[in-house]
Amino acid sequence: MNFNSPVQLAQQLLELIDHSDHIVAFTGAGISTESGIPDFRSPNGLWAKMDPIMFDDFVADEDTRLEDWRRRFIQNEEFLAAEANEGHKALVRLEKRGKLDCTITQNIDGLHQRSGQNPDKVIEIHGNGTVASCLDCGAEMTLAEAKRHIEETGHSPLCPHCGGLVKTSIINFGQAMPEEKMMRAMRLSGDCDLFIVLGSSLVVYPAAGLPQIAKQHGAKLVIINRDSTPLDELADMTSQQEIGSIMKLIA
Ligand SMILES: [Zn+2]
Known part of the structure; x- marks a missing residue:
């Protein structure tokens, strides 16, 4: 040392x-x-007691997508509150x-x-948890837009350009x-x-x-x-x- x-x-x-x-x-x-x-992976981290969301489950299941968004909105609040x-x-x-x-x-x-x-x-x-993008065409969406969409419709957002799934630009577990x-x-x-x-x-x-x-x-x-x-x-x-x-x- x-x-x-x-x-x-x-x-x-x-x-x-x-x-x-x-x-x-x-x-x-x-x-x-x-x-x-906080270090999200540390024993006291935000997600320590929650199973990570696997990429394949996000793609396959709407409830999983909504849970992923819920967590990412909380996380983004913490990012925005922090200073360099x-x-x-x-x-x-x-x-x-x-x-x-x-x-x-x-x-x-x-x-x-x-x-x-x-x-x-x-x-x-x-990746980056402060922005979202379409998994198919890469078009970006702000988290504020995604949040508004979920609050208004109860559904996870789809890409306005190609209809693909939108996800925060984070590499999830199981994602390449x-x-x-x-x-x-x-x-x-x-x-x-x-x-x-x-x-x-x-x-x-x-x-x-x-x-x-x-x-x-x-x-x-x-x-x-x-x-x-x-x-x-x-x-x-x-x-x-x-x-x-x-x-x-x-x-
Ligand atoms: Zn798209």
């Missing part, structure tokens, strides 16, 4: 950043919990300096975009990972010279393979996460301090 103070850790990280031109950030639930968003924190803002600064190639995130709260990062540089491998996004994430991970993990326990694959790809291609690896991770031994720097306490010192 690394017992250095946040100031020492920030100095160490700044040195790595100064020697890098192509940084990839990889963020997980830990960065969002510092904005007050020092961790998110530090990545915006790195982007402005031309250092950051992209942020790959497991989070679905949209906080990286709201913090001011270029949306084109945010790769949401688990977005292949194009994963390919891009893998490519940028292989091309980066510094890979910074912020708040992910690196246990969910294929996402957890990305730091390994970076390392195999010669990048330095930094892991800042509350708990130790299976990849700590590979890392050039690790810390279990609060993300914001270090990242606020990254100018």
Whole structure:
């Protein structure tokens, strides 16, 4: 374990950043919990006592769709109430300096975009819970529109363009990972010279393979996460301090 103070850790990280031109950030639930968003998968998380909704069940069953929407509306309220924190803002600064190639995130709260990062540089491998889209043609629908539709009709919304099922743009359990996004994430991970993990326990694959790809291609690896991770031994720097306490010192 690394017992250095946040100031020492920030100095160490700044040195790595100064020697890098192509940084990839990889963020997980830990960065969002510092904005007050609960980790939905933690033992005390919102969904801990509820079975996750499988993608096939969403497609097959109207009651399941309505239950999924009910949960997603609650979740979205929490996302909208949260503010981007020092961790998110530090990545915006790195982007402005031309250092950051992209942020790959497991989070679905949209906080990286709201913090001011270029949306084109945010790769949401688990989707986004603040918008909805048609499963067939991809046309977007706001959650407010979906909610109004359900309140007025009692039915889950259908796409106004093609009649397909509309769902929040989250990757549900049992739903295929977005292949194009994963390919891009893998490519940028292989091309980066510094890979910074912020708040992910690196246990969910294929996402957890990305730091390994970076390392195999010669990048330095930094892991800042509350708990130790299976990849700590590979890392050039690790810390279990609060993300914001270090990242606020990254100018
Ligand atoms: Zn459609």
